[in-house]
Amino acid sequence: MSDMELLLWARGPGLQGAVAVFVAGMALRLIEIYSLGRKRDLSPARPGNGGAGWATIITRSIPHKELLRTTYLTYILGYTFHIGLFVTLLLFAPHIQLFRGVLGFGWPSLPSPVVDAVALVSIAALFGMLAYRLYHPVKRFLTTFGDHAAWLLTMLPLLTGYLAFHHLLLPYTLMLAVHILSVELLLVFMPFTKLVHVATIFISRWYNGDMLGHKGARL
Amino acid sequence: MKEQETLAEHLRRQGISRRSFLKFCVATASLLGLPPGMAPLMAETLGKVRRPSVIWLSFQECTGCTESLTRSHSPTLESLLFDFISLDYHHTLQAASGEAAERAREEAMKANYGKYLVLVDGSVPLGEGGAYSTIAGRTNLEMLEETAKGAAALIAIGTCSSYGGLPYAHPNPTGAVPVSAIVKDKPVVNVPGCPPIPLAITGVVAHYLMFGALPELDEKGRPLSIYGETIHDRCYRRPFYDQGKFAKTFDDRGARAGWCLYELGCKGPTTHNACATTKWNGGTSFPIESGHGCLGCSEPDFWDAGSFYQALSTPLSSLDKAAGVAAGAGVAAGAAIAVHNRAAKRAAKAGHQAVTVNDLEK
Numbered sequence: 001m002s003d004m005e006l007l008l009w010a011r012g013p014g015l016q017g018a019v020a021v022f023v024a025g026m027a028l029r030l031i032e033i034y035s036l037g038r039k040r041d042l043s044p045a046r047p048g049n050g051g052a053g054w055a056t057i058i059t060r061s062i063p064h065k066e067l068l069r070t071t072y073l074t075y076i077l078g079y080t081f082h083i084g085l086f087v088t089l090l091l092f093a094p095h096i097q098l099f100r101g102v103l104g105f106g107w108p109s110l111p112s113p114v115v116d117a118v119a120l121v122s123i124a125a126l127f128g129m130l131a132y133r134l135y136h137p138v139k140r141f142l143t144t145f146g147d148h149a150a151w152l153l154t155m156l157p158l159l160t161g162y163l164a165f166h167h168l169l170l171p172y173t174l175m176l177a178v179h180i181l182s183v184e185l186l187l188v189f190m191p192f193t194k195l196v197h198v199a200t201i202f203i204s205r206w207y208n209g210d211m212l213g214h215k216g217a218r219l
Numbered sequence: 220m221k222e223q224e225t226l227a228e229h230l231r232r233q234g235i236s237r238r239s240f241l242k243f244c245v246a247t248a249s250l251l252g253l254p255p256g257m258a259p260l261m262a263e264t265l266g267k268v269r270r271p272s273v274i275w276l277s278f279q280e281c282t283g284c285t286e287s288l289t290r291s292h293s294p295t296l297e298s299l300l301f302d303f304i305s306l307d308y309h310h311t312l313q314a315a316s317g318e319a320a321e322r323a324r325e326e327a328m329k330a331n332y333g334k335y336l337v338l339v340d341g342s343v344p345l346g347e348g349g350a351y352s353t354i355a356g357r358t359n360l361e362m363l364e365e366t367a368k369g370a371a372a373l374i375a376i377g378t379c380s381s382y383g384g385l386p387y388a389h390p391n392p393t394g395a396v397p398v399s400a401i402v403k404d405k406p407v408v409n410v411p412g413c414p415p416i417p418l419a420i421t422g423v424v425a426h427y428l429m430f431g432a433l434p435e436l437d438e439k440g441r442p443l444s445i446y447g448e449t450i451h452d453r454c455y456r457r458p459f460y461d462q463g464k465f466a467k468t469f470d471d472r473g474a475r476a477g478w479c480l481y482e483l484g485c486k487g488p489t490t491h492n493a494c495a496t497t498k499w500n501g502g503t504s505f506p507i508e509s510g511h512g513c514l515g516c517s518e519p520d521f522w523d524a525g526s527f528y529q530a531l532s533t534p535l536s537s538l539d540k541a542a543g544v545a546a547g548a549g550v551a552a553g554a555a556i557a558v559h560n561r562a563a564k565r566a567a568k569a570g571h572q573a574v575t576v577n578d579l580e581k
Contacts, residue, residue, distance in 0.1 A: 002439075004489070004520050011525065012535040020541040024549035031553025036560055093463045094532035097482050101533035111463045172449060173489040173518075176531070 007177035010184065018184035025191030026199055033200065038211075045214045052213020053206035060205050077129045084122030088115055088158065116165060123158050126151065150194050156182035227266030240266075250422045250497060251434060252444030264429045271428060272327050272335040274366055275309040275376075278359040279352050279386045279395055280341025284377035285311050287414035288421075304424065307335075310354075321355045324366070332369040336427065338420075339363065339398050342379040342386045346394030363401055372406040372433055373398060374423055378516055381409035381440070388522035399440060408433050409440040413516035416497050419445045439519065441491065450487035450505075450513045453495035456480065474510060484528040485512030492517040 001009075063075050089095055093109035100106035109115075130151055133139045160182050162168075164175035190198060197204075224232075230240055244265065245258040253261070277285070289312070306312065307327035308320065315323055327335060341359075344351035349358030367373060375398040378384040386395035399407045410419050423442055426434045434442040451457065459465070459479040466474035466483055479485070487495075490513050494505040507513055512528075515521040525535045 002519055004518055004524060007489070008520065008524060008535065011533070015534050016536065016538060016541040019538050020545035022545075023542045024545035024552070027546055027549025028553040028556065031550065032556045032560070035553070035557030093465060094481065094530065097530040098532045098534070101530070102538055109463045109465075112461045115463075167449075167452070172451075176489065 003171060003173040003177060007173055007180070010177045010180040014181060014184050018187040022187040022190060025188075026196075029191045029196055030199060034203075041211070041214055043214075046216030049213035049216060053208075053210030056209020056212070057202050057205045060209070073128075073132050077125045077132065081122050081125035081129060084118045084125060085154070085158070088119045088122060088161070091115060112165075116162070119158060119162050119165075123155070123162060126155050126158065146193055149189070153186045153189055153193070153195065157186055224270070225267055237262075246418060247422045247425050250418055250445055250493060251426055251442070252447070261425070261429055265425060268428050270305040272331040273304045273306050273338060273424075274324055274327055274335055274370075275306060275312075275338045275340070276359075276362060276366060277310045278339065278341030278343050278363070278380070279393065280377065280379050281385075282311055282340075283414045284340040284420075285309070287412075288417045304336075318355075328366060328369050334371050335369065336424070337366055337370040337373045338376050339373060339380040340376040342383050342395035342397060343401060344386065344393035344395050346392065351393040360401065363398065367402045367405055370405055372408065372427065373402055374420075374427075375399065375407060375409045375411075375440075376420055377415055378411040378413045378519075378521065381411035382519035384413065385522055387520075406433050407440060408436060408442065411439075411441060411446075411517040411519075412492060413514075413521075415517070416445075416493055416499070418497055419493065437491070439491075441517075445493050446491040446517065448491065448493075450490045450492055450495050450507070451485075453493075454487055454507055455495070456507060469510065480507060480510075480512040482530050483512050484526060484530055486515030486518075486521070486524065486527075486531065487513040488531060490515040490518050490521075 063079075068075050087110065090099075090107075091110040092115040093112065096106045096109050133143055133147070133151075157179060160175060160179040163170070164172060164179045167175075169175065170178065186195070190196060227237075227240070241258065241262050244262040245255070248255065248258040248261050275285075305327070308324040310320075313320055313323065341352075343349075343359045343363055345360060349360045352359045354362060375381040379386060379395075380398045383391070383395050383397050386393055387397070397409075399409065408423055410423055412419065419442070422445065423434060426432075426442075434444060437443045437446055439446075451460070454460075456477060456479045459477070460481055464473060464476075464478040466478045466480055468474065469483065474480075481488075485507065487507065494513070495507070498505045498508075514527050515524060518524070525533075529535075
């Protein structure tokens, strides 16, 4: 199989298969999770906490002062990586072209050198997170194979995209194919790993906030 | 042309000055990635060589490759170089026809056995016993195998003979294959392009005449010096790609300002060729300079690589159907799991036994 054939496969049947697994997996997992439900809380809700779920979506998305002081590396690296990933994914011109092709609409892009720099910072942050995870005894203790797999699945698209953009390591056509394939790998495993938080994070935050608010916790 | 005439003598007779010939050598040396100091040496060596026999076989092709060479701009030193070689067989250019034409090929093969060059344009059809393309009642496959036997080397001119090209495109009704799929025991150089740059064709011939060997090739059998870099790498619009400035249509403000054509389907990033540096029509321009994206014509399978007007990063086919079916399957599977989980919960609740103080004291 030539480089071009691999690229064509990645852009054609490969992408179709990956999207199918992603959509089916996400539907299955979300229905599975949310159909489990919780035991009804029969106690009357404490007053003054209406909308606690919605408020928590925002408050938990902002670093907590005390936690920021004690676990600043987790916060800084985590925020840097996530913001960098979103900028790279959503504001790079060729990516927007992909969204335009799939969704039928697009939006303005950032200059490529800016996205390039952001991607590099994201990659550095991901490596930093891995190092911190391996270095910190508690994090190391809590780490499972799934965490490392999630790290690798996230790192590969960023790294291969960076290498493709700079024409490094492999011929561009092959590296572009590898980049698209790495994204497809991410799509395939996303519903079945901790990466499912892409879809569940804000719902979980709302749920936590609503439950705590019901009990009268200060949020 | 006299049989024993050298290239220098021939060019002089044609009224081509030594300065012009040196210019050609400098351009060729540069395209082949040779150091500038090699140009005079090339002029000297080429000036002394005597007519090599060349047999040009045209199979499933459109004659565009020959047109590229002979009509690029007139008169060309490239075409004069081809005047110089002993072009003993070429359908389009030769005066002879019928049996006389075939006899010319057979005689050239006999007289120069083991030394002649074979240039091929067009792919070779293998379907239906090769009946899709025949010359003098013989299939292209037969003619290629017979002619390649006594050749010193073969040069596949154009994408059809290099990689199959248009006839090879899905569903490949004629069973077309490139030259390299048939000739395994002789050196084969691919000079792809639809058509190839004229200087790329003559450059490979000049290299062979000068060094008696073929140039260094990439993994797709192309001369590395000509096809070593992508169009995108050398494109004058590259700064706009880097800045994220893209033409959205062929007549918008961006297109008029010469912005990058990536979003309009330019295949420059995946296409290896020298168009952006050597250019066409006597150095006038190349497709991107004329406002159209690169089609990727010097790459294998370029006809099947999606629409010419579809950006490289976009899916080749619609994802709607796959996503729709998958969503249905996912919802059904999720619902089945939900029913199972609820049944398990109900069973657990029904089977629940209260623990009394007496139980704990046991």
